[in-house]
Amino acid sequence: MTAAFNFEVKATDGKARGGVITTPRGQIRTPAFMPVGTAGTVKAMLPDSVAATGADIILGNTYHLMLRPTAERIDRLGGLHRFMNWRGPILTDSGGFQVMSLAELRKLTEDGVTFKSHVDGSRHTLTPERSMEIQRLLGSDIVMCFDECPALPATDDEVARAMRLSMRWAERSRAAFGDRPGHALFGIMQGGVTRELREESAEALKSIGFDGYAVGGLAVGEGQEAMFGVLDYAPDCLPADKPRYLMGVGKPDDIVGAVARGIDMMDCVLPTRSGRTGQVFTRRGVVNIKNARHADDPRPLDEECACPACRHYSRAYLHHVFRAQEIISSMLLTWHNLHYYQDLMAGMRAAIAEGRFADWQATFHAARAEGDIAPL
Numbered sequence: 001m002t003a004a005f006n007f008e009v010k011a012t013d014g015k016a017r018g019g020v021i022t023t024p025r026g027q028i029r030t031p032a033f034m035p036v037g038t039a040g041t042v043k044a045m046l047p048d049s050v051a052a053t054g055a056d057i058i059l060g061n062t063y064h065l066m067l068r069p070t071a072e073r074i075d076r077l078g079g080l081h082r083f084m085n086w087r088g089p090i091l092t093d094s095g096g097f098q099v100m101s102l103a104e105l106r107k108l109t110e111d112g113v114t115f116k117s118h119v120d121g122s123r124h125t126l127t128p129e130r131s132m133e134i135q136r137l138l139g140s141d142i143v144m145c146f147d148e149c150p151a152l153p154a155t156d157d158e159v160a161r162a163m164r165l166s167m168r169w170a171e172r173s174r175a176a177f178g179d180r181p182g183h184a185l186f187g188i189m190q191g192g193v194t195r196e197l198r199e200e201s202a203e204a205l206k207s208i209g210f211d212g213y214a215v216g217g218l219a220v221g222e223g224q225e226a227m228f229g230v231l232d233y234a235p236d237c238l239p240a241d242k243p244r245y246l247m248g249v250g251k252p253d254d255i256v257g258a259v260a261r262g263i264d265m266m267d268c269v270l271p272t273r274s275g276r277t278g279q280v281f282t283r284r285g286v287v288n289i290k291n292a293r294h295a296d297d298p299r300p301l302d303e304e305c306a307c308p309a310c311r312h313y314s315r316a317y318l319h320h321v322f323r324a325q326e327i328i329s330s331m332l333l334t335w336h337n338l339h340y341y342q343d344l345m346a347g348m349r350a351a352i353a354e355g356r357f358a359d360w361q362a363t364f365h366a367a368r369a370e371g372d373i374a375p376l
Helices: 047-052 062-067 071-076 080-084 096-101 128-138 156-177 195-208 224-231 252-260 270-276 308-312 315-323 327-353 357-370
Strands: 006-013 016-023 026-030 032-035 058-061 090-093 104-108 113-116 123-126 142-144 184-189 212-215 244-246 265-268 279-282 285-288
Touching: 006 327, 016 327, 026 032, 026 327, 032 058, 032 327, 058 062, 062 071, 062 090, 062 096, 062 123, 062 128, 071 128, 080 090, 090 096, 090 128, 096 113, 123 128, 128 142, 128 156, 156 184, 156 195, 184 195, 224 252, 252 327, 252 357, 270 279, 270 327, 279 327, 308 327, 315 327, 327 357
Parallel strands: 032 265, 058 090, 090 142, 142 184, 184 212, 212 244, 244 265
Antiparallel strands: 006 016, 016 026, 104 113, 113 123, 279 285
8 A cells, every 4th residue: 555645626616626535545536425334334234335336435433433342452353444344445533422422421621531331331531642542543544633522502602612622632633643654634623603713723723734624513403504604614714725524414415515615525324324214315305115105116216326226126115125124125225325325426526527516506406306205
């Protein structure tokens, strides 16, 4: 493997950007959607199946992997790539969001967070230094700074306090990460929905210096309008020559709106979680495969989709196996959703490269407005 980590913007169309991130484990075409492999697996999918959908990179989770099977065990077994048999790049989040959303009896100090595991009640401490150590043991290609992500709504004072603590932790994360050729460290912008705090955070991160920059603290309860309000200016506060990653987003229209505002990378559990619960994304909206209207429907989920679920199975069959709680239902519906998301990204990349992104975006919204879908 080479030792290079590099990002190149190949084309722009308005604020939308198309580019390539080069890593020792392969290239990541941007804008990119990263399927979430929380505990060392993208649920209901084999690694080769994930790659077959068009995914260049997946996401792993520091919090879950540190609890089980532990980062030290994964390291002894050759690192996360070998452990889960994924050949491409892996980004790991820092664990900060999960500590906020899942852990019990949190105690926050300047040093870090002590918490009780939601799995077995054991006590753990995460600091910027320990988060960097865990992600090093996992062998992550892209490492995220440890941060605090307060749930919204929150007071301005609380958001400001959390942001400034995260910036101090970012500096400690940078020092603990050290010099690791071929691996990248991303800083995370915080600040809620307050422009002045977002700008202060961006300046602090740029003064430290990172290989890429994330917009964190969104998709945590503020709503799409408020999120887009932040994205109207936040990506422009970050270096234009570095990747911009919007964490934890989202629905297809969230993703399209984020790309239109200058975001390069996204992740979300939505396509896999929805596949397991019978919600299927198509070019014309969301299909609820559990609905009785599909019981005698011989059509595929999406006539234009080339995934195995659409090529080989009818809506009637998918309705049946979901209702029967057969494992193949989760497999096929998840495969379709991930394929749809990667088709979405490929469509945007092509439109940006050809200078027709605005037309592509208008067609995307018009098709979904037309629909043929029962409501959620």
